[in-house]
Amino acid sequence: MEEKCTIRLMSVEDIEDVIVVEQDAFPVPWSREAFQNELTNNQFAHYLVVEVDGKVVGYCGVWVVIDEAHITNIAIHSNYRGKKFGEILLIHALDLAKTFGAKKMTLEVRVSNEIAKQLYEKLGFQSGGIRKKYYTDNLEDALIMWVMLNGNEAG
Incomplete structure (x- = not known):
């Protein structure tokens, strides 16, 4: 049963x-x-x-500054992965960003995180560069990805 x-x-x-999801995921x-x-304090943040x-x-966090949205974090507890919840959540985040006037959205993802990269590409994100040694736990590089939010469906 789905x-x-x-x-x-x-x-x-x-x-x-x-916090339970966060500690499980990161x-x-x-x-x-x-x-x-x-x-409570960040006027740009929407979760x-x-x-x-x-x-x-x-959960998913989005900052919208003027016409640009940035995914701060997105995570699904490991017990619930592989059930499309992350995809549904990200589609809602894209729509939320559009409602606040964003024209494009960006995020960083570990270069080794193939599952996440596939999801982002499925929803239209494209590679936009590398942030060297971005992750503090192992100094892994981050792939910067962007998608245009031009009113078309994200998925």
């Missing part, structure tokens, strides 16, 4: 659940304070969560 998910804006009440996870600051059966299993 699981259904709900995408909604993240609230401060979601931080504890998001070797250098963001702190509770970082998420608190993003949600979405994905819920399955009322449980937060993923």
